[in-house]
Amino acid sequence: MSTLSPDQIKSLEQSRQRLIQLTHSLGSLITSLNQSDPLPSWPSLQSQASIISSNLLTLSTHLSENHDLLRSISAYPSPEFPTRTHGNTLEQLLRTKLDPRVEDWVGRGRKSDNNNTDMGLWGTLTSNSAAGLSSTGQGLSGEGNVARLSEGDLAALWEWAPVEANSEARRRNWGGDFTLEERERGVQSVAAGLGLRRVLEDDEDESEEEEEEEEEDEMEVVGVRKSVTGSGFEFDIAAASGGARQEGVAPVVPLDDILRYMTTGIPPR
């Protein structure tokens, strides 16, 4: 048995600090989940989760860096330890096995680590924190890689996700700003209530198409009417003045030029 060097004490102290940070952030997440009603907003949850995950990352880096030291040292009580007043702490420190609850966490964490799929935040979190809490340094090797998927898995995920999301979106037949329930209740009323112009894209497209069709119909009717009257009218003109003319053409001489001619006799160019 040898006394610890100041560096070793320092790294132990660092472990303690990091664990304190982690428990703080975990505690604040738990309290915010427990106390706030309704649940905290997604952005705040996500920022807390990212804080925790960075805590975990630094902690696991630190633990793996000091792996040898933490493996080799063990705790034993010195005669000066105030056993009477801090008996619980002493018992915790002298445990060689994990707390049964923590054992469960660690078991679950390791399992998910081995499967290396479905590695959610809570999986990493429990396994890491359990490993950290155990403070005996059991099985800490490779903990730094737990939070990350392998490159192949990431690529597979990215390959899988867009297609799946797309097919999911297609299956839902959604669009625009409305949920399925709102749609079933009637988009028109919701849209009118919100003063929104954008309704479900499908519906909008359909209605637009219908409108276009209607417009086209109208155009056709007008066009036919125009051409009919136009031709009849052209005939009248031809009879009246005998000039050569095209059918249904827009005026070539601007109104202003005609008015100018009428006013001053200057012929339009």
Add this chain to the structure above:
Amino acid sequence: MHELLLFASVPSHQHHELLQQLAGLTAMQPRHRLERRLIFKAYRKPGLVNARGGTSREMQGADLVRLNKMLNGGMYYTQVVGPISGADFGSKPSSSGDLDATMSGTDETAGSSYDYDSQPWKLEFRDIPEAGTRSTITARLTASATLPKGDIVTPMSAWGYSFVTEYVVEGDAFIHNDIVIFLHRVLQYPVHGHEPHEPHEPHEPRRQMPSFRDLSPLERTGSYILQAAITVQDGSNQELMRTASQHLFGLREQLKTAVRLEHADRLSLDTRAK
């Protein structure tokens, strides 16, 4: 008098339809109108300049300015309008005969009922439209006076006006409340040598009307002009002018789906003689 105007260009193929629409809107049949319009231009008489020089010594400065303004600024194009009927046009079936008659001079040919010497005339003076104040509507000062019948060039020239050109306005008029709606187009006389684009203009009004067939529309496609006008007796009465404008705008709204009535470019109605 003041005149408030809105104009629209009507393509020839829309003319018939618009006539019916206007007949429905105004609940009246169109009044067909044919007019000879002669354009006269004021010219400065040489003697007037001398007269001004001679009198200026006795006049005050302000008077001199006013006289100058009258002499130099008071030069306008003005129109002489004579109503005609379809029967006034050459009734001979052969257009060449009418052309010859027209070109032959002042002699009246048998078979044409048009009598130039009994043609009534009306002088129509139109000021340049007012600038700025009503940018969405054309407003201008107007005045008209009845003129002697028959030969009009002599009296006009005595007043300091020279004949510029003439044309025929053909169209249909409707009355809608206080609005006179005139759907019309300009027809030009046939020009000697059958070259209608040659700018050859006689120096006095025709004494003989050619066949109506030989008139050619100024606008080659035969389009019409829709003119909506309200005449206000007292142009200085802002209330009346505003009411009249609103009536015209009301008509514009009613006809919005058919034609787009707009104010005319002010300079295209510029009657000032430069």
